[in-house]
Amino acid sequence: MYQDSASPYASDRLSTFPAFFKVEGKCVAVFGNGDEAFAKVRLLLNTNAGIIAYADQPEADYAGFLREHDGRGVRHVAQAFVPDVLAGASLVFAATGDGAQDRAIVDAARAARIPANAVDQPDYCDFFTPALVSRAPVAIAIGTEGAGPVLAQMIRARIDQMLSPSLGALARLAVEYRDAAEKLVPKGALRRSFWRQFFSGAVADAVAINDGASARSEANRLLNTAGNAKGYVWLVGAGPGAEDLLTLRAQRVLMEADVIVYDALVPQAVVDMGRRDAERLSVGKRKGCHSKSQDEINKLLVQLGLEGKRVVRLKSGDPLVYGRAAEEMAALREAGISYQIVPGITSAFAAAADFELPLTLRGVASSLIFTTGHDLTGDILPDWASLAVSGATVAVYMGRTVAASVATRLMNAGLAAETTVAVIENASRSDKRLLHGTLNDLPDLEFRDELTGPVMVIIGEAVAGANFERSEALALSGRVADRKKEYENG
Structure with a gap:
């Protein structure tokens, strides 16, 4: 296995690659009688996997849970581990509480080429189980490569509070409109604009109050007007340089932008916080190194807006403090392009x-x-x-x-x-x-x-x-x- 141990960036790299297993209709085997096995089965019930719980003497709480869910996503087999039971499994969890037994289960699974996980034994894990935030079909998995499960749970709790309970229903509705959007809305900026409005506007509001009829009506309206999307410009203050001094609003609009137009004093790390496929245009604007004049920048913003693009004009500090924002606002107003100021922390x-x-x-x-x-x-x-x-x-x-x-x-x-x-x-x-x-x-x-x-x-x-x-x-x-x-x- 290749390992670039000499790289100065090695410590910043993950030793695992985050991915999602397809488990619908597939068998996932969990071995154990206690809390560890109980926790894995509860986690797996967030999926449509066929869960088989091998527990010959389950503890009282676990036994009650298995009786309640037997035939409802979980099949209880009152049997201890033997290698033959692994046949047909797609994933294996060894959670017996006995380290040697768990390692034996993993060895048998690996011999059968089945990915396996031994609880609390990172060296015997082909994959790690994350802390999970589920808004099915949306899932957010937080992993620490086994280093800090409690930290992962703390992060999970914060993310869980941030996400609307209706997010899953909104995502399921989006699936219904996916084919129509691909046929009716041109690919690129217009389609991205359609989905942004779908997930953050009137459609999302209607789903949040469980008004399915209004949600579909608004979605249909979006489809019929998608070709008329207009450009929009945010004049964003990037702050003095530290990435964590960027405002939450600035972070959000960076993820919405089709194009990021930035000055030389804005650190690359801040520019990189934008959407990966957004176009990035450097316009210089540093003493002794003006790659574009202010008039050229004004014309560029107008041109991008007239093309229907959503543009972030990223300026060091605050746009309204020595940021030449007045000239850019005047040009946008004259061209009839909507814009918004996103303040930043001035130097x-x-x-x-x-x-x-x-x-x-x-x-x-x-x-x-x-x-x-x-x-x-x-x-x-x-x-x-x-x-x-x-x-x-x-x-x-x-x-x-x-x-x-x-x-x-x-x-x-x-x-x-x-x-x-x-x-x-x-x-x-x-x-x-x-x-x-x-x-x-x-x-x-x-x-x-x-x-x-x-x-x-x-x-x-x-x-x-x-x-x-x-x-x-x-x-x-x-x-x-x-x-x-x-x-x-x-």
């Missing part, structure tokens, strides 16, 4: 969280300013500069290359040189880097060539309340400081 909030930094602080800072470093490079100081002097916290986006100008102009406006400054590269990500200092130190940021990721600068009296234990000094030292002196001396 300033993620950076503050990394520093445990209060952006507002009672009695110190009651207002917050978002700006870019480029706003401070013109001839006229922005009106908000006076607010910074009076105590407002200033969050500067994209400020590394103009740090000296920012610092100089704020100090000239009256902000004290000792005002605390926090600098965060790659906020929220595992490779984040934190630096702290004063406004007087901020010009040194321009000489930090090692900072290649997006940088956020936060300035203000409230910043002094941050946790600086995991950050390094912003002021330069050593060779980098010498390079700064050479630069200043010409």
